[in-house]
Amino acid sequence: MSGEDMKLVVVGAAGRMGQTLIRTIHAMQGVRLFAAVERAGSPFVGRDAGDVAGLGPIGIAITDQPLEAFVEAEGVLDFTSPAASVEFSVLSAQARIVHVIGTTGCSAADEERFSAAGRHARIVKSGNMSLGVNLLGVLTEQAARALGAADWDIEILEMHHKHKVDAPSGTALLLGQAAAKGRAVDLDAQSVRVRDGHTGARTAGTIGFATLRGGSVIGEHSVILAGEGEQVTLSHSATDRSIFARGAVTAALWARDRKPGFYSMLDVLGLS
Numbered sequence: 406m407s408g409e410d411m412k413l414v415v416v417g418a419a420g421r422m423g424q425t426l427i428r429t430i431h432a433m434q435g436v437r438l439f440a441a442v443e444r445a446g447s448p449f450v451g452r453d454a455g456d457v458a459g460l461g462p463i464g465i466a467i468t469d470q471p472l473e474a475f476v477e478a479e480g481v482l483d484f485t486s487p488a489a490s491v492e493f494s495v496l497s498a499q500a501r502i503v504h505v506i507g508t509t510g511c512s513a514a515d516e517e518r519f520s521a522a523g524r525h526a527r528i529v530k531s532g533n534m535s536l537g538v539n540l541l542g543v544l545t546e547q548a549a550r551a552l553g554a555a556d557w558d559i560e561i562l563e564m565h566h567k568h569k570v571d572a573p574s575g576t577a578l579l580l581g582q583a584a585a586k587g588r589a590v591d592l593d594a595q596s597v598r599v600r601d602g603h604t605g606a607r608t609a610g611t612i613g614f615a616t617l618r619g620g621s622v623i624g625e626h627s628v629i630l631a632g633e634g635e636q637v638t639l640s641h642s643a644t645d646r647s648i649f650a651r652g653a654v655t656a657a658l659w660a661r662d663r664k665p666g667f668y669s670m671l672d673v674l675g676l677s
């Protein structure tokens with residue numbers, strides 16, 4: 406275990422999560438911001454990362470040269486877009502460093518690329534980096550196992566801010582996977598992602614998703630288990646993005662001394 410502060414790069418530094426990560430690194434022990442990256446052509450390139458994050462100047466100019474930053478750093482915190490995260494995973498494998506990926510909306514092909522990068526990098530990826538949601542996942546799996554599919558219907562409801570581009574949220578899918586695991590079924594085969602028009606009655610055993618978007622909502626998730634004459638609702642409300650940023654930094658510190666691999670927040674939190 407190194408006694409030095411872990412040198413971290415934030416990619417997507419000017420985004421909602423990028424700025425939160427910069428403030429969180431500034432406030433946490435054991436880590437320091439080494440570089441901040443935005444895409445080539447971004448108006449934020451060349452600006453002071455601390456200024457952009459609302460901290461005031463910290464002497465780190467946002468760069469559009471990720472590899473130069475990665476080879477000198479120990480970890481990357483990445484909340485960007487699926488295409489960007491795939492590119493960054495190739496670079497983090499080249500640099501053989503820690504890569505924490507919070508990006509959602511990734512395809513199965515993207516996941517294969519991350520897994521391949523995990524042969525050289527230490528990748529931690531999760532649709533939600535908060536302790537609360539990962540605990541909710543464990544509770545969802547237990548509830549789904551205990552309440553049988555013949556009598557209990559599972560619906561997952563989420564709401565996020567109006568800027569969010571993917572649906573269902575990564576968290577909703579994480580919770581759906583947990584419910585499917587509890588029921589020992591394949592989520593892809595059982596999920597109902599959209600309902601519209603004359604849908605017919607609900608098929609027993611399916612796991613339904615409903616998506617709401619509006620305003621500045623950071624993240625609201627509920628897992629509803631609906632039975633005859635009673636309902637169990639498990640839910641989580643995010644009121645501050647720092648919960649995701651603290652989780653991401655914790656994941657980077659956890660992965661620092663691990664072997665290359667593809668890990669989840671459940672591994673980091675000891676909930677797997």
Ligand SMILES: NC(=O)C1=CN([C@@H]2O[C@H](COP(=O)(O)OP(=O)(O)OC[C@H]3O[C@@H](n4cnc5c(N)ncnc54)[C@H](OP(=O)(O)O)[C@@H]3O)[C@@H](O)[C@H]2O)C=CC1
Pocket residue numbers: 416417418419420421422423442443444445447484485486489506507508509510531532533534535575649
């Ligand atoms: N797992 C978790 O706990 C959480 C996950 N998320 C996920 O994180 C992602 C980002 O969310 P959010 O911060 O709200 O989104 P934003 O759009 O605010 O931020 C994304 C940032 O990444 C930048 N970016 C995109 N492509 C590149 C690239 N190739 N190189 C460098 N920078 C790039 C964007 O720049 P530009 O605007 O120029 O495209 C933007 O600044 C989403 O997928 C979201 O769902 C969010 C919160 C928690």
Ligand SMILES: O=C(O)C1=N[C@H](C(=O)O)C[C@H](O)C1
Pocket residue numbers: 509532533565569573574575576577623624625643
């Ligand atoms: O885009 C967001 O904001 C969030 N995205 C993640 C998701 O898709 O679940 C996590 C969190 O809910 C915020």
